[in-house]
Amino acid sequence: MALDQPFIDEVRRNLAAGTITHYIEGKWLPGVRAETFETFDPSTNQTLATVYRGHAEDIDSAAKAAHAAFFKWSRVKAKDRKKFLLKIASLIEKYGDEIAVTECLDAGQALKIVRGQIARAAENFSFYADWAERAMDGRTFPVDNDWLNYSVRVPVAVCGIITPWNAPLMLSTWRIAPALATGNTVILKPAEWSPLTAWKLAKIFEEAELPAGVFNVVHGFGEEAGAPLVAHPLVPLITLTGETTTGSIVMRNAADQIKRLSLELGGKSPAIIFADADLERALDATVFQIYSFNGERCTANSRALIQKDVFDRFVDQLAQRAKAVKVGSPLDPQTEVGPLIHPEHLERVTGYIQIGQQEGAVLRAGGHRIGDTGNYLAPTLFTGENGMRIAQEEIFGPVLTAIPFSDEADALAMANDVRYGLASYVWTKDVERAHRMALNLEAGMTWINSHNVRHLPTPFGGVKFSGTHREGGDHSFEFYTELKHIAVPLGQHAIPKFGKS
Numbered sequence: 001m002a003l004d005q006p007f008i009d010e011v012r013r014n015l016a017a018g019t020i021t022h023y024i025e026g027k028w029l030p031g032v033r034a035e036t037f038e039t040f041d042p043s044t045n046q047t048l049a050t051v052y053r054g055h056a057e058d059i060d061s062a063a064k065a066a067h068a069a070f071f072k073w074s075r076v077k078a079k080d081r082k083k084f085l086l087k088i089a090s091l092i093e094k095y096g097d098e099i100a101v102t103e104c105l106d107a108g109q110a111l112k113i114v115r116g117q118i119a120r121a122a123e124n125f126s127f128y129a130d131w132a133e134r135a136m137d138g139r140t141f142p143v144d145n146d147w148l149n150y151s152v153r154v155p156v157a158v159c160g161i162i163t164p165w166n167a168p169l170m171l172s173t174w175r176i177a178p179a180l181a182t183g184n185t186v187i188l189k190p191a192e193w194s195p196l197t198a199w200k201l202a203k204i205f206e207e208a209e210l211p212a213g214v215f216n217v218v219h220g221f222g223e224e225a226g227a228p229l230v231a232h233p234l235v236p237l238i239t240l241t242g243e244t245t246t247g248s249i250v251m252r253n254a255a256d257q258i259k260r261l262s263l264e265l266g267g268k269s270p271a272i273i274f275a276d277a278d279l280e281r282a283l284d285a286t287v288f289q290i291y292s293f294n295g296e297r298c299t300a301n302s303r304a305l306i307q308k309d310v311f312d313r314f315v316d317q318l319a320q321r322a323k324a325v326k327v328g329s330p331l332d333p334q335t336e337v338g339p340l341i342h343p344e345h346l347e348r349v350t351g352y353i354q355i356g357q358q359e360g361a362v363l364r365a366g367g368h369r370i371g372d373t374g375n376y377l378a379p380t381l382f383t384g385e386n387g388m389r390i391a392q393e394e395i396f397g398p399v400l401t402a403i404p405f406s407d408e409a410d411a412l413a414m415a416n417d418v419r420y421g422l423a424s425y426v427w428t429k430d431v432e433r434a435h436r437m438a439l440n441l442e443a444g445m446t447w448i449n450s451h452n453v454r455h456l457p458t459p460f461g462g463v464k465f466s467g468t469h470r471e472g473g474d475h476s477f478e479f480y481t482e483l484k485h486i487a488v489p490l491g492q493h494a495i496p497k498f499g500k501s
Helices: 005-016 056-073 078-094 096-107 111-131 168-181 196-207 222-231 244-255 279-295 308-324 343-359 408-416 431-440 473-480
Strands: 022-024 027-029 036-041 046-052 140-143 147-155 158-162 185-189 215-217 237-241 260-264 270-273 303-307 362-365 380-383 399-405 423-427 445-448 481-489
Touching: 005 046, 005 096, 022 056, 022 196, 036 096, 046 096, 046 196, 056 158, 056 185, 056 215, 056 222, 078 096, 078 111, 078 168, 078 196, 096 111, 096 168, 096 196, 111 168, 111 473, 158 168, 158 222, 168 185, 168 196, 168 237, 168 473, 185 222, 196 215, 222 244, 237 244, 237 473, 244 260, 270 279, 270 408, 279 308, 279 399, 279 423, 303 308, 303 408, 308 362, 308 380, 308 399, 343 362, 343 399, 399 408, 408 431, 423 431, 431 445, 473 481
Parallel strands: 158 185, 158 237, 185 215, 237 260, 270 303, 270 423, 303 399, 380 399, 423 445
Antiparallel strands: 022 027, 022 215, 036 046, 140 147, 147 481, 362 380
């Protein structure tokens, strides 16, 4: 459904009306150093809003506020935490159109994609609200009639959440909701390229009357705000979605304090298409999975491994579809691919297109910028080899590399011959082969005859250079809670009498 232009203009005016502040201890605060940065509309590269630039001092204020709030919030009854989360879910739905415009303007994502992300953001809170009253369940370990051992889950403390710029609302709420449901407090450091929905989310938390200090937002750059958050002694939990290089830096910076980390990092996920697959459905899914989200998604099937028997025909169809994908304004309901997030990222992606051509890959579609305004790039398709950089390195844009394979063993070897291991997609009507592939693929997640259809209770995460943990459903609670063991003797058990004659 289209949004009225006057409404879009009003949202844009509100974003530009004043400098976007941090949200610390329930207060809207400028940065201590009063420094600012600009966030841009990627469809025009014009300034969208001015944002206060956080530093270590702002992180310290947020950490102290969250630490103080933890001792009260962790003791709030689970049923009451549930009510807060359900109210937040309701408010996200209430302000859905405003959030949608903000996200489209700030991140460049297409409206039809953003609407789905907003629904998921609300669902994140409603889903974990239902878990709030049972997340702390434990087990009993009786020993005859002599001992009762039992375990319980308890909240950890302050959770630092560092989010990426591609789906900022959805990916932040996916972490905030379980953290709050289990009694932790939160400091959110949104990506500097798309900070505005975090600001709107803080307004929603304020309207929901969440106690001061339970949720805090500090804007800024990784080196100036993210690094102090990772290093702060009052923040024992850090969850990051971002590129692998950033994850490696976070691991090093967190090592001295033995912090608990949940890192969801890069990917170079294969779609493996056998000759016996339903090729029409495989085509639909492969095109969607690489070109939706403007190609800026960690689970994108950026490699299409296609059996030689059908390779030429399938690639011809991929090229036709890539050329027909509608590129345009994110706020146009018909748009399928919007602008890339930032001129620097556009330069990075086009750099990989040049690398592909230098490596000898054949450009079958796209590869060029669209228009002189904004960061629009035509959906791109290469045919090449698995050893090429465009098939080995995460491009994070609408660039697909199609590679032929001979048989199952060949496909499996190529699929695993990459440093990443986030997602994989297998297309075949042979049920036994599908399961063999899924079991042997070096990937945290595999979809068989499907694109990435997320189900919140299932584990999400990768192997190798794609991450360190699993979140989703009750798997999240392994990260956001501590498992505590308590032992109670049921009688006068024997105690050794050292030092007694």
